[in-house]
Amino acid sequence: MVNIGVIGAGRIGRLHIENLHHLPATVLRAVADINTSALETIEQAFSPQYVTSNAEDILHDPEIDAVFICAATSEHISLIDKAIQNKKHIFCEKPISFDIEESRRVVKSAKEAGLIFQLGFNRRFDPSFQQVRKMRLNGQIGTPEMLQIVSRDPSPPPMDYVAKSGGLFVDMTIHDFDMARYIMGENIAAISVHGGALTDKRFNDYDDIDTAVISLTFESGAVGVIENSRRAVYGYDQRLELFGSNGAATVPNQPIHQVEWWQDDFIKSEKPVHFFLERYQTAFEREIAMFAESVQSNTPAVCTGDDGIAAQTAALAAARAWKEKKTVYVADLESETIETS
Template sequence: MINIGLIGAGRIGQIHAENILTMPHVQVKTVSDLVPEKIKVWAESVSIPNVTNRVEDIFEDPSIDAVLICSSTHTHTDLIERAAVAGKHVFCEKPISFNIQQTKRAVEAIKQAKLQFQTGFNRRFDPNFSRVREWITEGRIGEPHIIKITSRDPAPPPYEYIKVSGGLFIDMAIHDFDMARFLSGSEVEEVSVAGAVLIDPMIGELDDIDTAITTLRFKNGSLAVIDNSRKAAYGYDQRVEVFGSEGQVNVQNQFPNSAELSNGQGVFKDKPQYFFLERYKESYLKEIKSFIDAIRCGDATPVTGEDGYQAELIALAAKTSLAEQRPVKISEMA
């Protein structure tokens, strides 16, 4: 039996815990949350025996093998370093931190302790994006030349969330920066950004943007273009295209059904799935399974701490590019 400690039982933490219920010989033994009273009923419903507001109850329990860190981002690096000292494997939601040096230190602590670490970039486990990566790796489209990623949310998050989120690049687009690396097979060399506040002036007052075009130049010479928006009126817009020397591969949006109506007024079908919990339901299950498998088998996790670090470097370069209105080399950030 693999015993898990869950730190932070918000929306994502609960998804991971419920997915673990589907796996044999693994259980969430203890959940730590700042307001344990609010999650006791939920914890009982998913057979978690212990609920506490003390993370020490997880780190000091020798029977707990690994921790899922799903708490607020500003707590991550401290918890990772404590996990390293306690000898616990770590799954950490993105981003690892808001500070690139803290991220580097925390990842190194886990590496020195010879423990497993997985960053929560769930989109890599989406069956569609996985197939794109597979075909690229097999050379089915030749050498990748241009990667296009569209990532648009159905609605902006609450202002209180935006205040502490780290901004569009570190909170939202960081998934797309990781996906660009995942698909290209190369590291990013230069980042250039154009951004604007076109949806809600309040977002600008919070020193953030809601609309962005990011161009990435990779070390292998290929290019990526990522467009982000905090509001797509028609739903959750998630598309990818990779154009190569011998072809192209793309992924379109997912819909609740495939029915399409054609009549004298036009051609109609339902809007795309509205929220990320619907769109990436399967990928969340697969990513946590991959973490458990890595613990069991001793193999490297498929999304490492280095992957988290590199995505944060790109996000930092994007933020700098926007502020200084110039292309920024990744080497400047590292």
């Protein structure tokens, strides 16, 4: 059994807490959050061994094997440093931080300490996406030539969230950059971006955009396209296609239900599920199960700190490509210190 402490009981923290509560391989030992009402709700619903308003209690608890860092991104580095000092394995939500140099430093420190470090890129654990990757590895697609990812949220986040999100590429597209590397099995070499604040002009107030078409060139020369929007009125739009020399594999949207209604003048099917909690429920469950397995067996995580660095670097390259209106080569950023807005 792996004793877990969760730091941060907001939306994503609560999701992990619920899944940990039901996972046989883990014990939900403690939850920390400064919001006492949130802690009361968690305590009543999921019965952790204790709750606390001080994350230090979890970080210094000798009974805890691993911590889930689900606090605000601005707090990640401090929490990761303390987790490493106290020999806790780490599951961290994305991004690692807003400073790529600091992200690199803590990932290196975790490696040197012999600790498991997993990033919360849950889409790697989606059965459909895993099947596409398996088909690529088995040679069923042939040589990969083109990748298309469509990722559109049902509605924009609140502007107070946008102000501290790090921008579209670090907050949203970072998942797609990780998915691109995971599906293709190689790094992104170059990025160019077209887009703007098309759904809500207030994004301009934060030097941000809500709509983007991102062109990728991979190290092999294969190409890819990521389409992002903060608003899709029909639901959570999550599609993928991998095209290669032997054919293509596609992942369609996941509808609310599979029933189709056929009539003489129309065929009606259901729209996609509303948002990520519904779409990736299975993936969220599987990612924490795999993390627990990595801790128990002392084997590398499926999604490592290095994967987090690669996705964050791609996100920063995309931000530069958008601002400077040019193609940016990811390698040019790999030794730079860059902070997001």
